[in-house]
Amino acid sequence: MSDMATTAAEKSSTSVPPGQVQSIARAFTVLETVARAEHPVGVTEISEASGVPTGTVYRMARTLTELGYLRKDGRSKYTIGGRVLVLTKASTDYVAALARPHLxxxxxxxxxxxxxxxxxxxxIMYLAQAAGRRTIRMFTSLGERIHPHCTAIGKALLADREDAEVQALLRRTGMPRYTDQTITDEQHFLDVLGATRERGYALNEGEQEEGMRCIAIRLPYAAKPLGFSLSAPTARMSDATIAxxxxHLRQKAEQLTDELYEYTSSY
Incomplete structure (x- = not known):
């Protein structure tokens, strides 16, 4: 049994101490099992790792997905959903605090x-940033919500999802134009995501702010969709400069991911 499975099984609520509500305890066990997984997991894997019966896992996962605490992909595999971040602001603050030295x-x-x-x-919501020392530089408003189709981080994170899921998101949010370079065609955007997957990083070619170029990579962290971005005027961001x-971005992404796993494994 894996470390993740052993830890979760040890904390399983198949036998609940007096005074606890079994359904709530099991729901949190399922949620924590998915959060600790290093890849999307199915019902059977969650059950084996947590000790919660398969039928119960299925019902809990469906409810948690409907509430936004889990996300289900086209293969019926689960990862943590975005609503987990609203459970406690301290969680987001801690992620940002870990990231700041690297930024x-x-x-x-x-x-x-x-x-x-x-x-x-x-x-897309920015959690932390470190401003450059140049006179002309990009500023990001922390906490501001931004359409993902016009940002490098949005592309980097959406490239990890299946096309059908991306299409559904785009149809919910729309694809408003911010500059002449903004991608507003759904198929064009999917083609760009395909190129992003092959390349291993995302580009924003002045699609949100004219004259600015941005690169982004996804952190290899399964529990939350997180990405690093670096922005600068186009004149300072040649392909050679990006290379x-x-x-350095990838090294820092690996280091922060290791710290995040160390933090979550201590609970």
Whole structure:
């Protein structure tokens, strides 16, 4: 049995202490099992890892998905849903606090603005940023909700989803135009996501702010959709410059992911 399975099984609520409500205890066991998984998990895997019966897991997962605490993909696999972040502001604050030293190092190294963002309730929300030292630079409003189709982080995070799920999101949110470069055609956007998957990083070519170019990568963290972005005026962001930035962004993404897993495994 994996470490994740052992930990969850040890905490399983198949035998609930007096005074606890079994259905609530089991729902949290299912939620925590999915959160600890390093990849999307199905009902059987959740049951084996948690010790909760399969039928109960199915009902709990369906309810948690309807409420937004879990997300179900086209293969009937589950990951954590965006609504988990609203359970406690402290959780978001802690993620941001872990990220800030890494963002500060990257901003100091390159002199450009670097940010951490997430996809929550169909919108990109920036959790932390470190401003570049250049006079002309990009500023990001923390907590502001932004359409994902016009941001590099949005593309990086949506590239991890199946096309049908992306299409459903775009039809809910629309694809408003912000600049002449904004992608407003659904199929064009899906093609761009395909290129993003092949390349391993996302680009924003002045699609939200004219004259600005942005790159973004997804953190290899299964419990939350998180991404790093680096933004600068187009004149300072040649393809060669981006190639030099990427190894550092990926290294910091790995380091932050390790810290996040260390934090969550302590509970």
């Amino acid at each position: 500060d190092e990257l901003a100091a190294l390159f002199g450009e603005t670097v940010a951490l963002g997430t996809l929550q309730d169909d919108a 030099g930035y990427l190894p």
